[in-house]
Amino acid sequence: MKNVSVFGYGVTTKPIVKFLNHKGIKCVIFDDKFLSPSTDEYGNLLLPSDEFKAQDSEIEILSPGIPPTHFLIQKSKNPIGEYDYFYDLFSPSYCPQTIWISGTNGKTTTTEMLTLLLSKFGAQSGGNIGTPLAELYTKKAPLWVLETSSFSIHYICKAFPNLYLLLPVKEDHISWHGSFEAYVCDKLKPLSLMQQDTYAILPEEFSQRPEVINFIGKAFFYSDSQSLAEKIGVSIKDICFQEPFLLDGLLALYASKILFNQADIDCLNTFKVGAHRIEEFNDKKGRLWVDDSKGTNVDATLEALKRYKNKKIFLILGGDDKGADQKPIFELAKHLDIEIFTIGSNEKKLLAMGESYALKIYPCSRLEEAIKKIKDVLKSDGVGLLSPAAASLDQFKSYKERGEIFRQSVLKEEQE
Template sequence: MIVLLGFGGTTQAIAKQFAPCAIFDDKFLYKQTDELGNILMPTNMLVSFLSENKNIQVITSPGIPPQNQMIQDTIKILGKNNLLSEYDFFAKDMPPSIWISGTNGKTTTTQMLHHLLSHRGIECGGNIGTPLANLSKNAPMWILETSSFTLHYTNIARPNLYILLPLSEDHISWHGDYESYVDSKLKVLLHMREKEIAIIPKNLQNHKYCKESLACLIFYENSTDLAESFYINLQDIPFKEPFLLDSILALCASKALFSEANYKLLSEFKIGQHKIEEFFDNKNRLWVDDSKGTNVDATIQALKRYKDKEILLILGGDDKGANLDYLFAELKMLNVKIYAIGSNAEKLKLLSDESSITCTMCKELKIAIKEINKIHSTTSVALLSPAAASLDQFSSYKQRGELFKKYALETT
């Protein structure tokens, strides 16, 4: 029997396809059976179940951190090799694959590449929303957006092409520290074979996993450097940073695999919602929804885009333990006013005071927009780029972005 830890989208898809499974999750208060025959149990029953059923496979939901008691108990009873990621579980059935990871831009890069290659029957999934269980094993190739959580637990599966966008501090509370986060992003290089390709930021080239890898590693410093390496014509790309790097990486993958760079098809790609999404109110004032800017680096990239304007910045949420000093070093060089929301609002106010940056304590998004509305003009930009996750106050970054737009347009 397959054992599933956590009952999110990944494990729900596995349970549906491979029922009956034993599923452990905090949301289950007592032992029960669903309509497919899956056994649903509270987490406090895991130890006794594993002790009595040792010849089993255990697959964890990627979001469960390594310090979680279920993870610790599984490793203690069955050993580390019997704890599988979703990728490891499907490793034997996985067609040739491209994995795309990084701190920011992996969703856009994945979507762009799929846009370029979907006519070949190539399927797309992973962290982007479609579990591997729902992808066709007969597809010629998979494109997988891959999180650091999944990579941490993956020890068998490997990509044929690995694309890594630049890294900055993210998910520190999950990984424990930045070094462990980087290790998770690069560990896959140890599984890759000769002639398989990995495109990696140049500042990571001295990492131990890069030195030990058998794969063909191609290092890049920035968008221009990468474009030159793959003979990409920047003038034919319609996107500006931060989406320029995403588009170049997508073209690089297409060239590496199929020796083609379809600039016309790329130009037809539409950037998704909540990523530096601009809109104007009836007073012709610019508002920008960058709710997907959930870490420091993403917010810095958004700020650079508007560095010549007065920026009215909504900042805050669950910062996941990230060091915000780097962000405030950038903010000090801009004409910016901060409107702090979320669980780290007081922390933001303290850092703002230390940096001599005007900060209004709002706590809630709706209050922040009311305060911004008092001074917003056609020469400023109101930017939601929180450098933090949304779950302290919202169901998702999507809900946060939708409410931002709703409240902004209601104020005019």
């Protein structure tokens, strides 16, 4: 293979470039962040995006975060995503079993839970989390459990999983996909590529979609945690997680039962939920704070609000809302004892909406300022909740950094 172009040089594509370099293939990498030509430590050429010329490229390997409207995508002749690239490398001598997990919220938790349940079968997680696909392929892992984003699915043309697990789909990434319908279509796209001996676990609401009706594999449907527990043949009271993690755990158990006829609740109950997703901690006065920085869309914030509906809620809201409609949060807030503290790039929009709903809402601009204001009014019967319903990149490097700054700021102020 010659003249390999790579679009975007980030978490997804760097392992692929390394994989290709080990095979003796140099790459030309195009990225908006490159301002002038240079090379990396492995001798790959790094160029600004506007220097891409289609006639100089035989294949273009895509970073999934690049939207289809980007001119690199528009100009490319032979674009291929990470999933299709490694699918093309599978052979009779090595063809791993694959599970894809997608949906709007809970992908990471469900992926990690299912990897734990299937570890005895050699399962390793990858995709958005865990081991890069290039390393899974190199290690010849027998079972790939992949957290799969709608961005990655959008660029898939041939790859498909043995089992596709779809969590509930709610409004998200509208600015990237263009509409909620386009987002849903991408979430259901794997069904059109899957073969007869494959399985899909899907929300009941999609049962009459054409993509589902025409699916030639075997589909299993669910509506909520109780319906899942009944299908699996387990009792919810035996599972140690509350919502939304209860649903994630039951979906992991369902996938395990479908593939291997096992639903190991004892193993599931050893799982520890990751940081920044409804993560509770107390300040030195014993007041409750919750880091839900991973709540980057409306549905995640709705789940967090429902969890603390019996408390006085001091909600930090705002950031890059990705074009999603924030009204459901304010509709729910009308029925709660809540005060809202806004931050981020959509602050003006949130303030206008809060005023239209006659809610107590305060502009703070920055996270630290919101924390200071909440500290003045939070009591032992309340909760200081960071659940922004927005991405973090307008003010932070990642949702992780946002969550870490939240926790540090709360505890630092207590020490002063």
